[in-house]
Amino acid sequence: MRSTLxxxxxxxxxxxxxxxxxxxxxxxxxxxxxxxxxxxxxxxxYGWDKWRxxxxxxxxxxxxxxxxxxxxxxxxxxxGQKTFRHKTLKRSFQWIFWSxxxxxxxxxxxxxxxxxx
Numbered sequence: 001m002r003s004t005l006x007x008x009x010x011x012x013x014x015x016x017x018x019x020x021x022x023x024x025x026x027x028x029x030x031x032x033x034x035x036x037x038x039x040x041x042x043x044x045x046y047g048w049d050k051w052r053x054x055x056x057x058x059x060x061x062x063x064x065x066x067x068x069x070x071x072x073x074x075x076x077x078x079x080g081q082k083t084f085r086h087k088t089l090k091r092s093f094q095w096i097f098w099s100x101x102x103x104x105x106x107x108x109x110x111x112x113x114x115x116x117x
Contacts, residue, residue, distance in 0.1 A: 008045075008060055012068065015041050035072055042073030046080025046087070053086070062087075066096055074101050 016037045023033035045068060049060040065087070069077040077097065080086065087093045 008064060012041055012045065038068065038071060038073040039076030039079075042068040042076035043080040043083070044076075046077060047084050050084040050086040062093055066100065069097060069100050070104075072104075074104055 016034070019037035019041070020030075020033045023036050024030055028036065042065075045060055045065060049065065052059050065077065074097075078101070081088050081097075087097075
């Protein structure tokens with residue numbers, strides 16, 4: 001299980017890096033390029049995990065899904081949950097997910113407040 005998580009983490013990191021650099025090279029600011037990269041990849045991980053669940057094969061650990069949401073992929077995670085109907089009924093997962101989303105909203109609001117005070 002540990003090697004699966006390490007492989008998935010490495011794969012996601014490579015994908016995010018390549019996509020971020022490609023979007024940045026096209027002229028987008030770095031943080032926008034990053035968010036435009038991590039969200040579709042996070043969305044894809046939810047679809048992959050749902051497919052693996054249906055196939056009854058090894059799955060992406062919940063912690064990995066939460067880390068990707070925490071790293072900025074919360075919109076992709078939310079879209080993946082809704083699109084694939086995945087992890088929507090598990091209360092413990094939803095509690096952590098929405099805590100991450102609320103923390104990110106508070107962080108963004110704090111940043112705007114401090115910047116434009």
